[in-house]
Amino acid sequence: MSDLARWFEGPEALETPAYVYDLDEVGRSHEALRSALPEAAELYYSLKANPHPAVVATLLDAGCRAEVCSPGELRAAVQAGGDPAEMLYSGPGKRDADLADALKTGVRLFSVDSPYGLDQLDRVAGDLGADVRAVVRVNDDTPAPGQGLTMTGVTSQFGADVRWVLAEPGRFGARPHVRPVGFHLYMGSNVDGEDALTAQFTQAVDTARRLSAATGVEPELLDLGGGFGAPFARSGVRPGFPHLAERLTTLLSDAFAGWPGRGPRIAFESGRYLAGTCGTLVTRVLDAKLSQGTPVVVLESGINHLGGMSGLRRLPPVVPDLITPAAGEPLTGVLVAGPLCTPLDTWARTARLPELRPGDLVAVPNVGAYGLHASLVGFLAHPLPLEVVVAGGRVTGTTRLALHRHTLLGKDKD
Structure with missing residues (x-):
């Protein structure tokens, strides 16, 4: 995580969420x-x-x-x-x-x-x-x-x-x-x-x-x-x-x-x-709170960026590992959710994580295959993650998919 974090911190930091391909x-x-x-x-x-x-x-x-x-x-x-x-x-x-x-x-x-x-x-x-x-x-x-x-x-x-x-x-x-x-x-x-x-x-x-x-x-x-x-x-x-x-x-x-x-x-x-082991999804914590006594962490990314149909319980659910530089005694039973306006947008319900605060970075490893391009990126139309290419230990390019490209068929009538 420390190698990745250097590209996402400081005045010239890359924006998150981002898929990084090595x-x-x-x-x-x-x-x-x-x-x-x-x-x-x-x-x-x-x-x-x-x-x-x-x-x-x-x-x-x-x-x-x-x-x-x-x-x-x-x-x-x-x-x-x-x-x-x-x-x-x-x-x-x-x-x-x-x-x-x-x-x-x-x-x-x-x-x-x-x-x-x-x-x-x-x-x-x-x-x-x-x-x-x-x-x-x-x-x-x-x-x-x-x-x-x-x-x-x-x-x-x-x-x-x-x-x-x-x-x-x-x-x-x-x-x-x-x-x-x-x-x-x-x-x-x-x-x-x-x-x-x-x-x-x-x-x-x-x-x-x-x-x-x-x-x-x-x-x-x-x-x-x-x-x-x-x-x-x-x-x-x-x-x-x-x-x-x-x-x-x-x-x-x-x-x-x-x-x-x-x-x-x-x-x-x-x-x-x-391709699987080349990719890491880097995202940030948007909110952290207690609900009914349970720690809840809300991330920039959810089933729209990783997990695809599994997030809607149409396939076996994905329960990602979360890697974070945050220190401290781990909390247990953490609910990890994404930003979507649906209770189905969860990655985990009983995660074990250190205490996280808004703005903290977390990363999901080994998502170079069936990651962004197999996800529900159109669902609720949140911004797509940046895609970052690295080689030789440095960033060599950044791109972003175009999500909404509407073509007008015919002409409007008065």
Whole structure:
């Protein structure tokens, strides 16, 4: 906290609240994950975790490709220097206009979730005179163990059920302007153990081989997804995977022995692991009081800046760690709230904190992924946090999202 505080105190202090992104930490995270994967594997950065241009550019410069799933993410990836020809455009539902925009930008690889998705992509590509490649996203038969968020083996908008592909392989074949080149299997997210990661990748590879044998398609590209875990809004460090590269190299070598060449290209995806530990939310205390004998702290930030739908109890609630330079004997049972005009705007009801006063700084660690960009920033229209980029121990840039950009359609009448 002391390193951060120097930028938020004094006559030239940066304003709060602010998300601070440490690009040196982004580089360290990339190096750690890259070393945990087979040398020849491709690595996509999932912009949904954090599309800030400096974060994206750092990862692209390090060798990542961009995985995008919206027009906004595509623009962010291009503006950060990404090559559209190397991007993967995914997502369970795509508008014709979004596909056309991606094709005009130069994207030529799409993840598709159904026969209709293939037909739609073929139609839009045909209208533009483009030929594209697709990986068919597959919803496996059973969930893989050890996941923070299960994304396969259950009823899902993501992918086509394995039994569907096996029963009607012709519906997932080539179209005049779309050539399926492989499969996309994303089993789950926020997995922090090598055994669980190896198990899910083993299951994905086995499923891909079953599909290949049944359909007669030998994939050129196999996207095994990711799920690499990292701490979120809590103190801690990213997990290490010292033996994962060796285990995956053996798995893939055994699985594709005898295939033409060296087998399919293998790709992995990550957002949380690459960006999560780079970010810290710095905010201030607005009020401190007792209510019914309980200490209450009101912050500049609440569920509008961190926690998203979990703040409205639509997902498991986020209970962030709060780091503060304040000294003194900790108070227990502290209610920590944000500034929104709703009793749902709480981060914690039984926090343990030192006595805080209005103006004190507090910080939430490890929110570089699914922080500001996954929050309810439009709810009650409070000012958005500043986004601060640091590298080499100094501030290199500040930006702020534009929240309300209203466009007047038509003309007012007298």
